[in-house]
Amino acid sequence: MLGNVWHDTAKEPPLAADVFRGDTKTTVAVVGGGFxxxxxxxxxxEAGIDCCxxxxxxxxxxxxxxxxxxxxxxxxxxPEDLRDRYGEAGDAVVETASGAADLVFDLIDKHAIDCDPDRRGWVRAAHSAIAMPAIEKQARQWERHGAPVELLDQNQIAQLLGSDRYVGGMIDRRAGRLHPLSYCRGLARAARSKGAxxxxxxxVLSLSRQGDHWQLKTDQGVLSADKVILATxxxxxxxxxxxxxxxxxVHAMQIASAPLSSNVLKTVLPGASALSDTRKLANAIRLDADGRIIISGRGPLSGRIDDSVIRQLVRTIVRLFPSVEDQDWTHVWAGKIGITMDELPRLSSPQPxxxxxxxxxxxxxxxATAFGKAAAQHCMGQSAGFPIVDAPKVPFHTLRKPILAAAIAYYRTRDALGIASR
Ligand SMILES: Cc1cc2nc3c(=O)[nH]c(=O)nc-3n(C[C@H](O)[C@H](O)[C@H](O)COP(=O)(O)OP(=O)(O)OC[C@H]3O[C@@H](n4cnc5c(N)ncnc54)[C@H](O)[C@@H]3O)c2cc1C
Incomplete structure (x- = not known):
C-alpha cells in the first residue's frame, strides 16, 4: 500500500520556503507549521505584525x-457546559467554538484555497441506544444556542449515511470536510502573501529567555523575538x-480506498460530508473529491503501521457499508493526536x-485554526476568542504508555458495551 493519500491528491502545490539562516529579529516567532x-x-x-x-x-x-x-x-x-466551565470567558469560548467552521470556510473563500471544501454537515452517530443521551444533550444545547444542529432518528441517519448500523445521532450543518494538506499549504501561501x-x-533546537526577548536557535541561525508561540x-x-x-x-491510523465506482458511491454518505461515531476509540469516515473512502481509527501505541489495525479498519468500514467490500485499499498512514485529561484544548502561557x-x-x-487566531489576538493585546488557561501536567506522565494501554483496553470494553464518549 502507498502512504498518505493527501500527498498524492493535493491541488495546492507545496510552498517553497527557505531554511532559516542568519541572525535576525522579529516581533513574534511561531514554532510549527500546521493549522x-x-x-x-x-x-x-494581516494585522501588519512582523512574524517569523x-x-x-x-x-x-x-x-x-x-x-x-x-x-x-x-x-x-x-455551549452551556462550556459557559459553566469557562465562567466569564464562557461566551467568547462558545462564539469561538461555534464559529470555527465558518472561520475555516471563510479563509478558504478569501484566499482561494484549492482544498475541495464540502459543507453538507457532519454526522455524529450513536453506536448504541445508551450512547444517544450524550448526543441528545449536545444537540439540545446547540439547538438552544440557535446553531443548525438537528437530532436524527434511526431512519433519518440511515438515509444521510447510507448505513443502517447506527441507532440515531445528530447532524451539525455548520460542519463539513476539506483536503487537509491542501488547506494547510493554502494557509501558508496566504500567510506569506500577507508578509509573514x-x-x-x-x-528550533533551543529556546531561551535573553533579557527582554526570546532567542530561538536552529542549526543555521538565531532568531530574537519579543514573543513566541509554540504551535508544535x-x-x-x-x-x-x-x-x-x-x-x-496517541497514534491514529487511516486507510483510503481506490476511487469508488459511481454505483457504489451512491451508497456511501449520500447526505453528509463526514461521519464520526460515539465510540471512545472513534471511527471517522469521509469521501474525498475523487470518491475514495477514507477511515481513521485508533492506531497501535507504537505508532507503526500495523496489519491487524488495517484489517480492523477494513472490517469496520465493510460492516457499515457492505457495498465497499471488494474495494482495493491503496493508502495507509498514521499520525499523532494530542489529548488532554479533560478533552479540552489549551492556549497557555507557561512563561511571560x-x-x-x-x-x-x-x-x-x-x-486549531480558531486557536491560532486567538493566540494572535493575545499577542496583539486584543480581546481574544479563547482565554489563557493553565496547562497542568498530566499526572503520572512518565507512566503514560502503560496507562494509555490500560485506558485503550478499558475504552474498547466500554465501546463494546455501547457507552458513548463526549
Ligand atoms: C489520523 C488523524 C486524523 C484526524 N482527523 C481529524 C479530523 O477529521 N478533524 C479534525 O478536526 N481533527 C482531526 N485530527 C486532529 C488534527 O489533525 C489536529 O488537531 C491538528 O492538525 C493540530 O494542528 P497543529 O497545528 O496544532 O499541530 P500539527 O499539525 O501537528 O503541527 C505541529 C508542527 O510543529 C512542527 N514542530 C514540532 N517541533 C518543532 C520544532 N522544534 N521546531 C519547528 N517545528 C516543530 C512539526 O513538524 C509539525 O509540523 C486528526 C489527527 C490525526 C493524526
Missing part, C-alpha cells in the same frame, strides 16, 4: 497534513521543559511572552 501556527502567522501578518515561522519539516508535516479533514465546530462540551516570513526544514501540537519535543507533559499523545497551543483531541482542523 495552528500558520493561522497565527496569517492573522498576525519556523517549521521543522514541511508545512503539514505533523497532524495537519495527515488527518481525516473533518471540519467540526465546537468542543467536546456543549515562513521557513521550512528549520527545527502532538509533535512537540523538549523545547519547553514540561510542555509535552501537559498532554498525552511565551504561548503554547495544544490538545485538540482529534478535533483540530477548525479549532
Amino acid at each position: 495552528a501556527g500558520l493561522s497565527v502567522a496569517l492573522h498576525l501578518a 515561522l519556523l517549521e521543522a519539516g514541511v508545512f503539514g508535516e505533523g497532524a495537519s497534513g495527515r488527518n481525516n479533514g473533518q471540519v467540526i465546530p465546537g468542543l467536546k462540551l456543549g 516570513r515562513l521557513h521550512q526544514n528549520s527545527p 501540537g502532538a509533535y512537540s519535543d523538549h523545547l519547553v521543559p514540561g510542555w509535552s507533559k501537559s498532554f498525552m499523545t 511572552g511565551l504561548y503554547g497551543i495544544v490538545g485538540f483531541n482529534g478535533r483540530g482542523v477548525a479549532m
Whole structure:
C-alpha cells in the first residue's frame, strides 16, 4: 500500500520556503507549521505584525497534513457546559467554538484555497441506544444556542449515511470536510502573501529567555523575538521543559480506498460530508473529491503501521457499508493526536511572552485554526476568542504508555458495551 493519500491528491502545490539562516529579529516567532501556527502567522501578518515561522519539516508535516479533514465546530462540551466551565470567558469560548467552521470556510473563500471544501454537515452517530443521551444533550444545547444542529432518528441517519448500523445521532450543518494538506499549504501561501516570513526544514533546537526577548536557535541561525508561540501540537519535543507533559499523545491510523465506482458511491454518505461515531476509540469516515473512502481509527501505541489495525479498519468500514467490500485499499498512514485529561484544548502561557497551543483531541482542523487566531489576538493585546488557561501536567506522565494501554483496553470494553464518549 502507498502512504498518505493527501500527498498524492493535493491541488495546492507545496510552498517553497527557505531554511532559516542568519541572525535576525522579529516581533513574534511561531514554532510549527500546521493549522495552528500558520493561522497565527496569517492573522498576525494581516494585522501588519512582523512574524517569523519556523517549521521543522514541511508545512503539514505533523497532524495537519495527515488527518481525516473533518471540519467540526465546537468542543467536546456543549455551549452551556462550556459557559459553566469557562465562567466569564464562557461566551467568547462558545462564539469561538461555534464559529470555527465558518472561520475555516471563510479563509478558504478569501484566499482561494484549492482544498475541495464540502459543507453538507457532519454526522455524529450513536453506536448504541445508551450512547444517544450524550448526543441528545449536545444537540439540545446547540439547538438552544440557535446553531443548525438537528437530532436524527434511526431512519433519518440511515438515509444521510447510507448505513443502517447506527441507532440515531445528530447532524451539525455548520460542519463539513476539506483536503487537509491542501488547506494547510493554502494557509501558508496566504500567510506569506500577507508578509509573514515562513521557513521550512528549520527545527528550533533551543529556546531561551535573553533579557527582554526570546532567542530561538536552529542549526543555521538565531532568531530574537519579543514573543513566541509554540504551535508544535502532538509533535512537540523538549523545547519547553514540561510542555509535552501537559498532554498525552496517541497514534491514529487511516486507510483510503481506490476511487469508488459511481454505483457504489451512491451508497456511501449520500447526505453528509463526514461521519464520526460515539465510540471512545472513534471511527471517522469521509469521501474525498475523487470518491475514495477514507477511515481513521485508533492506531497501535507504537505508532507503526500495523496489519491487524488495517484489517480492523477494513472490517469496520465493510460492516457499515457492505457495498465497499471488494474495494482495493491503496493508502495507509498514521499520525499523532494530542489529548488532554479533560478533552479540552489549551492556549497557555507557561512563561511571560511565551504561548503554547495544544490538545485538540482529534478535533483540530477548525479549532486549531480558531486557536491560532486567538493566540494572535493575545499577542496583539486584543480581546481574544479563547482565554489563557493553565496547562497542568498530566499526572503520572512518565507512566503514560502503560496507562494509555490500560485506558485503550478499558475504552474498547466500554465501546463494546455501547457507552458513548463526549
Ligand atoms: C489520523 C488523524 C486524523 C484526524 N482527523 C481529524 C479530523 O477529521 N478533524 C479534525 O478536526 N481533527 C482531526 N485530527 C486532529 C488534527 O489533525 C489536529 O488537531 C491538528 O492538525 C493540530 O494542528 P497543529 O497545528 O496544532 O499541530 P500539527 O499539525 O501537528 O503541527 C505541529 C508542527 O510543529 C512542527 N514542530 C514540532 N517541533 C518543532 C520544532 N522544534 N521546531 C519547528 N517545528 C516543530 C512539526 O513538524 C509539525 O509540523 C486528526 C489527527 C490525526 C493524526
